[in-house]
Amino acid sequence: MVELFSTNLISPQVLAALPAGFLVRPLSDNDFDKGFLTCLEMLTTIGPMTKAQFKDRFSYLKKHSHEYFTIVIEDTKKGVIVGAGTLLVERKFVHLNGLVGHIEDIVTHKDYRGLNLGLRVIDTLKYIGLKTGCYKVDCSEKNVPFYVKCGFKQKEVEMVLYYDENDKAKISSKL
Numbered sequence: 538m539v540e541l542f543s544t545n546l547i548s549p550q551v552l553a554a555l556p557a558g559f560l561v562r563p564l565s566d567n568d569f570d571k572g573f574l575t576c577l578e579m580l581t582t583i584g585p586m587t588k589a590q591f592k593d594r595f596s597y598l599k600k601h602s603h604e605y606f607t608i609v610i611e612d613t614k615k616g617v618i619v620g621a622g623t624l625l626v627e628r629k630f631v632h633l634n635g636l637v638g639h640i641e642d643i644v645t646h647k648d649y650r651g652l653n654l655g656l657r658v659i660d661t662l663k664y665i666g667l668k669t670g671c672y673k674v675d676c677s678e679k680n681v682p683f684y685v686k687c688g689f690k691q692k693e694v695e696m697v698l699y700y701d702e703n704d705k706a707k708i709s710s711k712l
């Protein structure tokens with residue numbers, strides 16, 4: 538089993554706070570077989586991803602494991618992934634080559650909600666942000682009340698632009 542990054546970055550306090558039978562750890566290359574994508578699909582659509590496609594993305598993240606920190610919570614009795622989240626560490630010029638951690642793709646399996654597992658996912662990513670030298674971590678404004686419970690405060694409203702098929706067609710016809 539290959540893990541995405543060193544377990545030294547996993548908070549001992551979070552490990553101690555988990556209920557018995559649960560483990561928080563870096564994503565591993567065999568989590569496809571432990572239902573990682575089933576859990577992630579409870580956040581948003583993924584599509585019919587094959588194991589080869591999962592391994593392909595895992596190997597990219599592994600090569601960039603100083604920037605991508607995807608963690609999972611496993612129900613160790615069942616061998617099933619029940620929580621997940623990612624910290625993406627951005628290297629900036631501002632704040633003297635500062636690092637900012639972006640919290641992404643937070644999910645708790647629907648059968649395991651209300652057990653503070655989401656909070657443990659966030660605490661794990663906050664710890665990784667601190668250990669890797671980020672001066673702040675942020676997240677999207679989706680589910681504000683949950684993030685307030687996790688110690689965040691609302692700062693700005695995010696603006697977003699989604700590219701549609703026309704935009705993509707214009708670019709490909711010029712290339």
Ligand SMILES: CC(=O)SCCNC(=O)CCNC(=O)[C@H](O)C(C)(C)COP(=O)(O)OP(=O)(O)OC[C@H]1O[C@@H](n2cnc3c(N)ncnc32)[C@H](O)[C@@H]1OP(=O)(O)O
Binds near residue numbers: 579653656676677
């Ligand atoms: C950057 C992003 O990814 S944003 C998207 C966040 N993800 C989603 O919305 C995906 C669908 N939802 C989920 O997966 C889950 O409901 C999560 C991740 C939001 C919460 O997971 P859970 O494991 O159930 O949360 P957890 O039990 O840790 O709750 C921690 C605290 O937040 C509160 N909380 C959890 N969800 C919500 C919510 N939707 N609204 C208000 N409070 C909430 C809980 O009541 C708890 O507070 P308490 O300690 O005072 O009781």
